[in-house]
Amino acid sequence: MARYLLLFLLLSAQLVSGQSPKKPLRVGIVGLEHDHVNGILNKVFRQTGQTDIEVVGIAEPNRELAEKLAKRHGFSMNLVYPTVAEMLDKTKPEAVTDFSRIVNHKKTVDICAPRGIHVMVEKPLATTYEDAKQMAALAKKHNIQLLTNYETTWYSSNHKAYAIANTDKSIGDLRKIVVHDGHQGPKEIGVSNEFFSWLTDPVANGAGALFDFGCYGTNLSTWLMHNQRPLSVMAVTQQIKPDIYPKVDDEGTIILTYPKTQTIIQGSWNWPFGRKDMEVYGQTGYVFTVDGSRMRVRLKDDKSEQAIQANQADAPATDPFAYFARLIHGETKPDELTSLENNLIVVEILDAARQSAKTGKAIKLPK
Structure with missing residues (x-):
């Protein structure tokens, strides 16, 4: 009753x-x-x-x-x-x-x-x-x-890092961004057979670790750089485990050159543990994300770095599907990390990175 x-x-x-x-x-x-x-x-x-x-x-x-x-x-x-x-x-x-x-x-x-x-x-x-x-x-x-x-769009640490670097401008102009993403490898962590079959196919997935995990850092860098396209893209890939991944790379590093900033993206199926973390360096300080909430920060007048914790409220949502529903119903504003504008640039960079890894040359993006 x-x-x-x-x-x-x-x-x-x-x-x-x-x-x-x-x-x-x-x-x-x-x-x-x-x-x-x-x-x-x-x-x-x-x-x-x-x-x-x-x-x-x-x-x-x-x-x-x-x-x-x-x-x-x-x-x-x-x-x-x-x-x-x-x-x-x-x-x-x-x-x-x-x-x-x-x-x-x-x-x-x-x-x-x-x-x-x-x-x-x-x-x-x-x-x-x-x-x-x-x-x-x-x-x-x-x-x-x-x-x-x-x-990583739903990591509160990434949004707090963005606020420290770009909204508050607490670390000065950005100079270097380093992003690490990946795990021990799809087979090593036990993905399903259906997932494995196309994830390790260069046509179905675009590449191996270069696309699978390089996209995270490319997405975050593009966001931190306010959707500025880099001047050039350089990538190096390796097949460290060709017996497991004969068709695609399992190690990929991308370097993005901006007028006054450089981004290094390390996507790998060879990390000893799964990781999704980022380092953002400015002229006067830095902010590191350790995981979805933990962070390390050192500002200009700090004698040592400080460990801080991001709050859930720092992220636009904790659930992508709840966010999707609210967006379609007009109850929230579009998030930049999921946006079409950002992700067009992401794919342009990944496409150039694949070309760079194949040719051994830096690819200049058209202005």
Whole structure:
């Protein structure tokens, strides 16, 4: 009885204030072959009380994979359709989240944009700059949101570092950015067979560690540099474990040269432990991120560095799917790290980095 009374009071308060209960964002999932899909499946089908999104359909041609994940997360196979077009036509989502191979991102935008369906893809946006430009043109033509999701976008430490460096300008003009991302390797950490098969394919993924983890630092550097494109891109890749990764690099380093700043991006499948951290140096101080919340800072008059902690409120959200729903419903402003403007530059840089690694030469970006 008390439960129904509480519900009545909540509904009455909303009616008095002129508000109607918020409906969850109707979301379709494109592809299940990216292990990051477990995040949204866990949120929707295993967490009680979440009202941000509703998964209305899943497009996945691999029935065996769909059945495996349905058993793990408890969703009905009635949600699963063999093609994206059929899923969209039958379920009418407002937005989709793409967990297919990176090369297929353009196909998703091709079919969703004309229908006015918003899209969020997993990083990076595309495997080539040409694809990225065509995707951006479609998104703008049909007035849809086209976002790129990175784990590090939701790190409060990154946003506090940005505030110290750029908003407060506490470390002076930026001089050097160093970003480290990666882990021991996809096989070594035990990714699924479906994920491994395309993640280690140069066409499906764009490259190996160079794209898989180089995109993080490229995204962060572009953000810190206010979407300024670098003058040149230089990259070196290696196959340290060709027996495991015969088709792609497992080690990639990218150097971005700006007029008065340099960025070094180290993406690797050879770290002894998983890491996603960053060093930002200015003329008069530095700020380091250790993980999603811990940081180290030394300013001009400090005799030694200080360990500090970022707060959750420093980040735009802690959940990318809740953020996606709020953005589509007009309840929050677009975040720069997920933005199309930033991620067009990211793919331009990655494309140049791949070319540089192949030729052994620095690639100058056109002005």
